[in-house]
Amino acid sequence: MSESMIWYPYEQMKGMKKPLLVEHAQGVYLYTEEGKLIDSVSSWWSVIFGYHNPVLDEAIKNQVDQFAHVMLGGLTHEPVQRLAKKLKEWLPKDLDYCFFSDSGSVAVEVALKMALQFNTNRGSSRRKTLALEHAYHGDTFKAMEVGDDEDYHFAFGEKKDVIHIPTQKEALEEAFQKYGEELTCFILEPLLQGAGGMRMYELDFLVRARELCDAYDVLLIFDEVATGFGRTGYRFVADQVCPDILILGKALTGGYIGHAVTVANRKVYEGFYSDDPSHALMHGPTFMGNALACSVSLAAIELFEKENYIDKIQKIAAITRREMKDFSDPAISEVRMMGGCVCIEVKDAKTLEGYQEFARKRGVFARPFLKYLYACVPYIIEEGELLQVLDTMKAWFKR
Numbered sequence: 001m002s003e004s005m006i007w008y009p010y011e012q013m014k015g016m017k018k019p020l021l022v023e024h025a026q027g028v029y030l031y032t033e034e035g036k037l038i039d040s041v042s043s044w045w046s047v048i049f050g051y052h053n054p055v056l057d058e059a060i061k062n063q064v065d066q067f068a069h070v071m072l073g074g075l076t077h078e079p080v081q082r083l084a085k086k087l088k089e090w091l092p093k094d095l096d097y098c099f100f101s102d103s104g105s106v107a108v109e110v111a112l113k114m115a116l117q118f119n120t121n122r123g124s125s126r127r128k129t130l131a132l133e134h135a136y137h138g139d140t141f142k143a144m145e146v147g148d149d150e151d152y153h154f155a156f157g158e159k160k161d162v163i164h165i166p167t168q169k170e171a172l173e174e175a176f177q178k179y180g181e182e183l184t185c186f187i188l189e190p191l192l193q194g195a196g197g198m199r200m201y202e203l204d205f206l207v208r209a210r211e212l213c214d215a216y217d218v219l220l221i222f223d224e225v226a227t228g229f230g231r232t233g234y235r236f237v238a239d240q241v242c243p244d245i246l247i248l249g250k251a252l253t254g255g256y257i258g259h260a261v262t263v264a265n266r267k268v269y270e271g272f273y274s275d276d277p278s279h280a281l282m283h284g285p286t287f288m289g290n291a292l293a294c295s296v297s298l299a300a301i302e303l304f305e306k307e308n309y310i311d312k313i314q315k316i317a318a319i320t321r322r323e324m325k326d327f328s329d330p331a332i333s334e335v336r337m338m339g340g341c342v343c344i345e346v347k348d349a350k351t352l353e354g355y356q357e358f359a360r361k362r363g364v365f366a367r368p369f370l371k372y373l374y375a376c377v378p379y380i381i382e383e384g385e386l387l388q389v390l391d392t393m394k395a396w397f398k399r
């Protein structure tokens with residue numbers, strides 16, 4: 001028996017290595033019992049502005065002096081109103097209708113419920129969902145159903161009414177020909193599939209997906225929980241190809257508090273707007289629109305704009321390309337890069353055993369999984385710190 005009563009994520013608790021104790025954190029650094037480490041994964045892609053960011057700290061402190069939380073059932077407040085207004089202005093086209101929730105997985109559930117009930121409300125019997133192979137959309141049951149990663153969800157049984165396709169146009173055309181009239185929605189992580197193995201694909205695929213969704217009257221859902229806020233190099237992939245429903249999470253609060261939003265366009269919203277009470281969206285997470293989360297999100301978006309984060313991401317991308325160009329090793333099957341992230345895929349997962357400890361000795365916190373050694377650093381990282389992360393990754397293969 002371990003002495004810990006904390007049940008850690010994605011871990012066989014028996015024989016689990018002792019997690020590192022973080023004492024405080026600042027900028028890109030975690031100050032741990034073993035010294036200071038650069039967080040090369042931004043606490044699961046979320047802490048893009050760095051830890052202990054003075055602007056974000058202040059936003060939370062100011063709000064806590066007013067109140068921390070009130071429910072949205074029958075009540076509203078300024079932080080949630082301002083955030084919704086900001087998102088309406090900030091997001092493309094008529095992605096205007098914000099449904100808040102407390103995590104990415106729940107926001108995915110909400111999007112899938114929207115797509116299903118959008119059809120029920122209009123008297124359609126469509127039931128099927130199109131999704132991508134290797135998709136990851138969260139760990140709740142519906143989110144798992146549209147996910148396609150046996151490494152995460154093998155223990156939970158079969159998928160119903162979900163068709164998974166590879167990111168190839170022929171497969172896309174075929175799926176729509178075959179199932180187009182039965183689909184409620186096509187849900188995908190645009191351009192970059194994160195937890196499914198940092199897989200990258202072309203914008204063309206999304207352009208065609210948009211056309212086919214229009215032709216077959218199918219809702220297009222972008223899960224940008226991971227890709228949003230610049231990770232692909234685009235602010236949102238939705239700026240390039242606009243979905244009907246957009247899901248944001250992770251970096252939304254700068255990684256301060258769990259919060260997410262499912263943003264619907266006018267067409268989806270109008271599918272619920274009616275004299276019939278049974279057409280209402282029956283969902284309401286207790287902590288949706290939490291005032292601390294909304295305040296910090298607003299401050300985060302303002303920071304992203306004011307300090308031109310897209311520029312910072314382009315710099316990270318350029319340095320990464322320069323450093324990883326021509327890097328290869330017999331153990332590596334592919335090096336992939338996009339925007340603020342890089343992934344080295346190895347041929348055999350065993351190759352990465354011991355990497356975490358190796359990186360720690362070089363001042364880097366990393367969390368490779370399966371065959372993927374990756375970095376998605378906080379955007380405030382300095383060039384020297386980024387080199388430290390990339391050099392550590394490369395050094396592992398040249399021991």
Ligand SMILES: *Cc1c(COP(=O)(O)O)cnc(C)c1O
Nearest residue numbers: 103104105136137138194225226
């Ligand atoms: C992390 C993630 C989720 C789930 O978000 P949680 O906040 O962990 O529930 C959903 N979709 C994608 C693409 C993610 O990366």
